[in-house]
Each structure stands twice: as C-alpha cells, then as structure tokens.
Amino acid sequence: MNGLWRVVAGREISTQLRSKSFIISGAVMVVGLVATIVIAHLMSGREQTKDVGYVDDTAASAIEAGSEVASSIDENLSLEPKRYDDASAAEDAVRDGDVDVALLPRSDGSGYELVGEDAVDTTIGESLRAAVSSQATQANAAEQGVDLEALSAGTVVTERLLDPDADNADLRQVASFVFVLLFYLLALGFGMQIAASVTQEKESRVVEILAAAVPIRALLWGKVAGTSVLAIGQTVVLAAAGAIALAVTGSGRGLTILGPAIAWYVVFFVLGFVALACLWCVAGSLASRQQDLSATTAPLQMILFAPYILAVTAGEGVKTVVSMLPIISTMMMPSRLAEGDVPWWQLAVAIGTTLAAAVLLIGLATRVYESTLLQTGRRIGFGEALRSRSVD
Amino acid sequence: MLEARGLTRVFGDTTVLDDVSLTVTPGRITGFVGANGAGKTTTMRILMGVLAPTSGQVLWDGAPITAAVRRTFGYMPEERGLYPRMKLRDQLVFFARLHGFDATAARERADHLLDHFGLLERADDLLDDLSLGNQQRVQIAAALVHRPSALVLDEPFSGLDPVAVDSMTDLLRTEADGLPLLFSSHQLDLVERLCDDLVVLAGGRLVASGSVDELRSRGQERYRVTFQDGDAGRLREVRGLAVGDVDGASAVVTLDDLPPAELVAAAVGIGPVVEVSRVQQPLSEIFREVSA
Numbered sequence: 001m002n003g004l005w006r007v008v009a010g011r012e013i014s015t016q017l018r019s020k021s022f023i024i025s026g027a028v029m030v031v032g033l034v035a036t037i038v039i040a041h042l043m044s045g046r047e048q049t050k051d052v053g054y055v056d057d058t059a060a061s062a063i064e065a066g067s068e069v070a071s072s073i074d075e076n077l078s079l080e081p082k083r084y085d086d087a088s089a090a091e092d093a094v095r096d097g098d099v100d101v102a103l104l105p106r107s108d109g110s111g112y113e114l115v116g117e118d119a120v121d122t123t124i125g126e127s128l129r130a131a132v133s134s135q136a137t138q139a140n141a142a143e144q145g146v147d148l149e150a151l152s153a154g155t156v157v158t159e160r161l162l163d164p165d166a167d168n169a170d171l172r173q174v175a176s177f178v179f180v181l182l183f184y185l186l187a188l189g190f191g192m193q194i195a196a197s198v199t200q201e202k203e204s205r206v207v208e209i210l211a212a213a214v215p216i217r218a219l220l221w222g223k224v225a226g227t228s229v230l231a232i233g234q235t236v237v238l239a240a241a242g243a244i245a246l247a248v249t250g251s252g253r254g255l256t257i258l259g260p261a262i263a264w265y266v267v268f269f270v271l272g273f274v275a276l277a278c279l280w281c282v283a284g285s286l287a288s289r290q291q292d293l294s295a296t297t298a299p300l301q302m303i304l305f306a307p308y309i310l311a312v313t314a315g316e317g318v319k320t321v322v323s324m325l326p327i328i329s330t331m332m333m334p335s336r337l338a339e340g341d342v343p344w345w346q347l348a349v350a351i352g353t354t355l356a357a358a359v360l361l362i363g364l365a366t367r368v369y370e371s372t373l374l375q376t377g378r379r380i381g382f383g384e385a386l387r388s389r390s391v392d
Numbered sequence: 393m394l395e396a397r398g399l400t401r402v403f404g405d406t407t408v409l410d411d412v413s414l415t416v417t418p419g420r421i422t423g424f425v426g427a428n429g430a431g432k433t434t435t436m437r438i439l440m441g442v443l444a445p446t447s448g449q450v451l452w453d454g455a456p457i458t459a460a461v462r463r464t465f466g467y468m469p470e471e472r473g474l475y476p477r478m479k480l481r482d483q484l485v486f487f488a489r490l491h492g493f494d495a496t497a498a499r500e501r502a503d504h505l506l507d508h509f510g511l512l513e514r515a516d517d518l519l520d521d522l523s524l525g526n527q528q529r530v531q532i533a534a535a536l537v538h539r540p541s542a543l544v545l546d547e548p549f550s551g552l553d554p555v556a557v558d559s560m561t562d563l564l565r566t567e568a569d570g571l572p573l574l575f576s577s578h579q580l581d582l583v584e585r586l587c588d589d590l591v592v593l594a595g596g597r598l599v600a601s602g603s604v605d606e607l608r609s610r611g612q613e614r615y616r617v618t619f620q621d622g623d624a625g626r627l628r629e630v631r632g633l634a635v636g637d638v639d640g641a642s643a644v645v646t647l648d649d650l651p652p653a654e655l656v657a658a659a660v661g662i663g664p665v666v667e668v669s670r671v672q673q674p675l676s677e678i679f680r681e682v683s684a
Contacts, residue, residue, distance in 0.1 A: 004490060004492075007486070007489045007490055008490075011486050014482075015475075015477075015478065201475075204473045204474065204475065204476055205469060205471040205472060205473025206473035206474050206475055207473070208437075208442055208467075208469040208471070208473060209467060209469060209473060209474075209487070209534065209535075210490070211442050212440045212441065212442055212462065212463070212465065212467045212469075213463055213467075213487065213490045213491060213538075214463065214490050215459070374442055374443070
C-alpha cells in the first residue's frame with residue numbers, strides 16, 4: 001500500500017475543501033447551531049406575564065397573591081389581573097385569547113373555577129388554586145375564631161438543593177435533541193458524499209485507471225480516511241462553535257453541564273462514522289449512475305433513521321439498552337450523557353461494540369467493494385454483491 | 393516483454409475471448425486490430441488486470457505478471473475517464489503521486505506533458521472545460537505521467553484530428569522508446585504508418601500476428617507495369633503471372649512462379665517500359681482477408 005491511501009485521502013479532502021457546496025453547508029450548520037443556542041437562551045430568560053380575567057374583588061386579591069406564588073415557582077412568571085363586567089364577558093376574553101385564563105366564582109357559591117380555552121397552564125393553575133384556598137381558609141378561620149397559626153403548625157415544607165447546577169432540564173433536553181439531530185445530519189450528509197464520490201468515479205470511468213494504478217482497498221481506505229477527516233473536522237468545528245456559544249450566552253454554566261457530553265459526542269461520532277463509512281463506499285460501488293444512489297443507499301439511510309426515531313420517541317429503558325448497541329450508540333450515548341450521568345461500564349460497552357462492528361464492517365465492505373467497483377454497466381443488489389467474490 | 397498465453401474469457405454463455413496468445417516486444421509498436429466486438433478491449437483489460445481471465449495467463453519477461461509490475465504500466469481504457477471537475481495539473485499530479493512520485497517530481501512531470509500538448513497555460517482549467525480532443529490529450533498524458541514500463545492504449549487516436557494524431561505519435565515515439573507498446577485502433581492507415589508488429593483478432597480468436605512486413609509478404613507479390621503506350625493487356629501472353637486491373641498502358645500483375653527479374657525482361661520484350669514497381673498490399677486488404 002505504501003501510503004497510497006493517503007494520496008487518495010488527500011485528493012478527497014482537497015476536492016471537498018474547494019467545493020462551494022461543502023463550505024456553504026458547513027457554514028449553515030454552524031450558524032444554525034449557534035442560532036439554536038442563542039434562541040434557547042433568549043427564550044429561557046424571557047419574563048412572562050400571563051393575564052387572568054376576573055369579575056369580583058375577592059378574585060382580584062387572589063390573583064395578586066397567586067402572582068407571588070407563581071413567581072416563587074418560576075422566577076420569570078407573573079400574573080396580571082384584568083377585570084370584566086360579568087362571567088360571559090370574561091369567558092369571551094378567554095376564547096379570544098385576551099386573557100390566558102379566567103378566575104370566576106362558581107354559580108353555586110362553593111368557590112371558584114379556572115376557565116381556560118383548551119387547557120390551563122399547570123403553574124398558573126397551582127398558583128391560583130393555592131392563593132384562593134389560602135385566602136378562603138384565612139377568612140373562614142377568622143369567622144370561626146380559629147387560630148390559623150396554631151392550626152398550621154408543623155406543615156411547613158421547604159426546599160434545599162444539593163446540586164442546583166444539575167437542575168437545568170430544559171438546556172439538557174435541547175442539547176440531547178441537538179446531538180441526535182447533528183449526528184443524523186452529519187452522518188447522512190457525509191455518507192451520501194462518500195457514496196456519490198465513489199459513483200462519480202464509476203460514472204466517469206476514471207475508476208478503471210485507478211484500479212490499474214493502486215490496490216482497490218487503498219482506494220477504499222483513502223476515501224474513508226479522507227471523508228472521515230472532513231466529517232470529524234466539521235464535528236469539532238461544530239462542537240467548538242456550540243461550546244463558545246454556550247460560554248458566551250449561558251455564563252459558562254451551560255458549558256460546565258454539557259462540556260463532557262460534547263467531548264463524548266466527538267468520540268462517538270468518530271467511531272460511529274468510521275464504522276459506517278465503508279458501507280457508504282459499498283453503496284456507491286453498487287450504483288452505476290448517480291440516479292441509482294437513492295436505491296443503493298436506502299438501507300444505510302434506514303440504519304441512521306431508525307435510531308433517530310428511537311432517540312426522539314423511546315422510553316428510558318429502551319434507550320439505555322439501545323445506547324449500547326453499535327452505531328446507534330453514536331446517536332444515543334451523547335444524547336443520554338446530555339440528559340444525565342451514564343455509568344462508565346455502559347460507555348465502555350458502547351465503545352467496545354462499535355469498535356467490533358467497525359472491524360467487521362470494514363472487512364466485509366472491502367470484500368464487496370473489490371468485487372463490485374469495476375462493474376460499471378448496471379446497478380448491483382446487496383445480496384448479489386455479497387455472493388460474488390473476486391474481481392471478474 | 394509483455395506476453396499473453398491462451399487467454400480465454402467467458403461471460404455467462406458467451407465466449408468473448410478464445411485462446412488468444414500475443415507478444416508485445418519492447419521497442420516495437422504493436423497494433424491491435426479487429427472489428428467491433430472482436431475482443432480487443434477484453435484482452436487489454438485482462439492484460440492490465442482489471443478483468444480476470446477465465447483461463448490463460450499474462451507474462452512479464454517470461455514470468456507470471458504481478459500486480460506490482462502492472463501498476464507501473466500506462467493504461468488508457470476504452471471508456472475515457474478522468475475527474476471532470478478537477479484541474480488538469482492537479483489531475484496529472486494525482487496520478488503521478490498514485491504511482492509513488494513525490495509532489496515536486498509529479499508537478500514537473502505533469503507540466504512537461506501539458507507543455508508538449510500546448511496545454512500548459514490551461515493547467516488550472518477544469519477538464520470539463522476542454523474540447524474533447526484536448527481531453528483526450530490529457531488522458532494520454534495521464535497514462536504517461538508516471539514514466540510507465542509498458543503502455544496499453546485502447547483506441548488512443550479515436551476522435552483526434554490529424555494534427556493531434558501527429559502530436560500524439562511524436563510523444564509516443566519519445567516516451568515509449570524502448571518500451572512494449574500495444575495500441576488498438578480502427579484507423580488502419582494509422583496502424584500501417586506507426587506499427588512494427590500487428591495482432592489481428594476476429595470473433596474473439598487470434599487470426600494473424602507478426603511483423604507488418606511478414607504479414608504483407610504472406611500474400612503473393614504484385615507489381616505494377618506501365619508501358620510507354622499501347623495496351624497493357626498484352627501482358628496476359630506472359631506465362632507464370634496473372635494480370636489484375638488493366639488501365640490503358642498500365643496493369644497490376646500477380647506473380648505465380650515467375651521471378652521478378654524475368655517479369656522485367658518479359659515486359660521489355662512486349663514494348664517500351666516506363667515503370668515496373670512493387671505494389672504494397674494495403675493493410676486494410678490483409679485485414680479483410682484474415683478476418684473474413
């Protein structure tokens with residue numbers, strides 16, 4: 001081989017770096033990622049005032065008290081009372097979206113009802129319920145001559161957080177989703193690029209000269225190495241851009257939480273991408289024209305799409321198991337790491353199975369690639385490719 | 393020396409190549425001719441190792457050829473192929489480097505070849521932007537860029553204008569000097585002008601091979617006799633020859649058992665002779681004869 005694969009890899013890299021579409025799509029991803037982080041930051045820090053409709057004064061004071069309760073649950077949330085002449089006017093306001101919810105007396109005088117359009121926000125509901133109940137209890141206690149303080153002795157429950165930084169569920173969830181989406185987009189994008197580059201060589205017939213000049217496996221390895229370097233390069237650039245965006249917007253706290261997950265993401269990306277890269281080469285070698293690619297790459301697109309769906313929809317137990325399977329782990333592990341801690345042995349199993357799969361797949365792919373690369377006349381099926389053995 | 397022994401290739405139920413043996417001698421240009429589908433391309437692909445023979449073998453200097461030796465060959469496949477969206481110089485440098493040249497040597501060599509074809513000032517153009525003739529020049533440059541040890545060229549002259557053909561034959565004569573060179577072509581006049589040796593295939597079988605002179609002399613000797621005036625048909629009276637085309641005072645005769653010197657004497661006996669010359673049998677005629 002004498003390092004010939006490096007010459008092949010070098011051509012692959014320099015060709016892509018000079019291609020406008022590669023540079024543009026890379027820039028779009030970086031901008032998209034940074035924008036996501038900035039928008040998430042702006043959204044999470046925004047003050048929210050919810051309007052609550054009412055008709056009587058008791059409700060008005062309950063809403064004011066409820067606003068304090070709401071702020072204690074979510075510091076950005078406050079409630080604003082809005083008076084209406086009667087219940088039906090308040091209901092219309094809810095329907096029209098003028099107020100988020102209305103606090104109206106029940107017709108039988110037994111208390112109040114919260115009127116929402118199709119749902120009542122849990123935090124607002126809880127706050128108002130607590131305020132109405134405490135206000136009524138106080139009034140009833142005074143009427144009955146009960147010492148409310150004595151009655152409520154021993155009922156205080158306060159909160160003390162051991163690890164307040166970990167309480168950033170929103171950020172973690174967004175990050176976890178971004179990891180899955182990024183891997184899916186990058187693996188698919190670069191995978192299609194490998195396949196297209198192989199098919200292009202078949203289509204332009206340059207492959208016959210290449211095959212006469214260097215061993216076919218040097219061509220395969222060079223292509224895999226070249227594209228992997230590009231994919232990893234882009235991953236590192238994205239990870240760095242994400243980390244910088246987090247540091248700038250999230251005052252460093254987001255970075256402390258997500259830093260290890262980002263680092264692991266790069267590790268898993270490298271493993272998962274290299275394991276699949278050879279198969280993308282094979283998909284390219286099975287096609288004889290660019291139009292065949294959608295058919296020959298379909299199985300690989302499925303391999304990537306299935307874990308994407310799993311990652312978005314599956315429950316905790318399923319995720320834990322599949323996150324240790326090869327290739328799927330590339331998507332699931334960083335996503336789990338972003339959501340919370342993962343036992344070290346699960347990480348080790350995930351890396352081990354992906355490495356084993358990579359070795360197996362590279363061996364298999366090399367064999368198939370050698371037997372299909374020079375068949376330029378037509379599209380070849382996966383099964384047929386596996387059965388054929390030598391160059392003929 | 394590049395040799396093929398008993399090459400046979402079967403695709404499914406069809407035998408496209410049947411027991412073909414040939415020799416390409418260093419320093420001699422070997423022309424490879426045959427009708428479409430005669431098996432020329434299949435033979436060349438087997439010689440280059442991009443196709444495996446069903447049976448038979450390829451030898452280099454008498455020993456079975458290795459992949460390492462083959463990689464030193466220059467190859468121009470039937471179906472042209474380079475990277476369409478790559479610059480000419482980058483392209484040639486890439487192929488030179490695939491053959492183990494370092495970056496500097498590869499660049500020098502690429503520029504030398506581009507210069508020969510007058511393409512140096514277009515070195516940074518994309519292949520796609522070139523005319524087909526110029527693309528062909530780059531293709532041949534790609535086959536020569538690594539100073540090959542042998543050349544296997546499938547239809548290197550197809551689609552070239554006469555000037556380009558001359559420029560390419562010049563280059564081949566210099567670059568392939570002392571190397572075995574096998575090229576296939578449909579242009580028999582070109583083959584006739586360039587080749588020392590000839591291999592003729594028909595229907596997957598070898599029908600003739602040897603030096604061009606040898607093949608020519610296989611036919612009977614023919615002479616053109618021109619008298620000062622009168623009817624050349626009078627030559628029919630001479631024994632031991634057959635008279636072919638007669639055109640007034642001139643006729644082409646084929647000698648059966650008459651020595652050439654006696655033909656001259658006999659002709660002079662008929663009337664004043666202006667010219668007696670040997671007629672070379674055109675290659676196209678040999679080709680038609682052997683592949684009929």
